[in-house]
Amino acid sequence: MLKLFYTPGTCSLASHIALEETGIDYSAVPVDFSKAEQTKPDYLAVNPKGRVPALVTDRGTITETPAILTYIAQSVPQAKLAPLDDAFEFARIQSFLSYLCSTVHVAHAHGRRGARWADDPTAHEAMRAKVASNMTDCFQLIETTMLAGPFVAGETYSIADPYLFTIAGWLEPDGVDPARFPKILDHRNRMTQRPAVARVLAVLKD
Numbered sequence: 001m002l003k004l005f006y007t008p009g010t011c012s013l014a015s016h017i018a019l020e021e022t023g024i025d026y027s028a029v030p031v032d033f034s035k036a037e038q039t040k041p042d043y044l045a046v047n048p049k050g051r052v053p054a055l056v057t058d059r060g061t062i063t064e065t066p067a068i069l070t071y072i073a074q075s076v077p078q079a080k081l082a083p084l085d086d087a088f089e090f091a092r093i094q095s096f097l098s099y100l101c102s103t104v105h106v107a108h109a110h111g112r113r114g115a116r117w118a119d120d121p122t123a124h125e126a127m128r129a130k131v132a133s134n135m136t137d138c139f140q141l142i143e144t145t146m147l148a149g150p151f152v153a154g155e156t157y158s159i160a161d162p163y164l165f166t167i168a169g170w171l172e173p174d175g176v177d178p179a180r181f182p183k184i185l186d187h188r189n190r191m192t193q194r195p196a197v198a199r200v201l202a203v204l205k206d
């Protein structure tokens with residue numbers, strides 16, 4: 001059985017929702033950041049990167065959200081979470097996942113995790129000060145050129161949707177008013193109406 005290591009409020013939400021959408025049996029194990037569990041030997045034995053998510057399979061552990069999402073879509077093809085038999089459309093989904101992972105998530109992380117990139121507290125402050133404008137630029141691009149609507153790939157729901165939903169949830173904490181992005185707001189509302197999303201959010205509240 002697949003086992004997902006997750007932390008509420010983090011990017012692990014995307015993988016959590018995708019697993020729930022498949023309907024397969026899986027277990028979800030919380031990693032408590034308030035106790036720095038991600039840095040402790042027990043968790044580092046699961047994921048030496050010290051980050052969530054990590055997905056433990058019977059063949060080993062997968063890290064990195066795009067890889068986990070793709071693995072879920074390919075392992076449970078009947079859930080139809082990606083256009084597996086269309087190389088071009090699948091590449092477009094992968095392109096979207098990569099953008100969220102390598103650009104948008106990193107822009108967000110500059111607000112809280114500046115110590116990854118600099119030791120100087122004034123540099124941390126300078127990084128924090130850029131988060132709202134960087135996130136605005138990223139979401140403007142998504143709104144106008146990447147989100148077909150109503151879902152990322154158009155009418156068909158895919159693994160790109162829980163990932164967008166997850167990262168769009170960081171707009172307000174990053175000081176960006178989501179009202180300037182009507183398609184992204186509509187996407188967020190549609191997502192919260194999905195039973196799988198509601199079930200995961202209920203688990204995270206407990």
Ligand SMILES: N[C@@H](CCC(=O)N[C@@H](CS)C(=O)NCC(=O)O)C(=O)O
Pocket residue numbers: 010011012038050051052053063064065066101105113
């Ligand atoms: N590129 C990784 C990023 C994983 C990541 O940075 N996760 C954050 C939560 S969103 C984390 O575990 N942070 C813990 C820390 O920095 O100590 C992915 O997409 O899965």
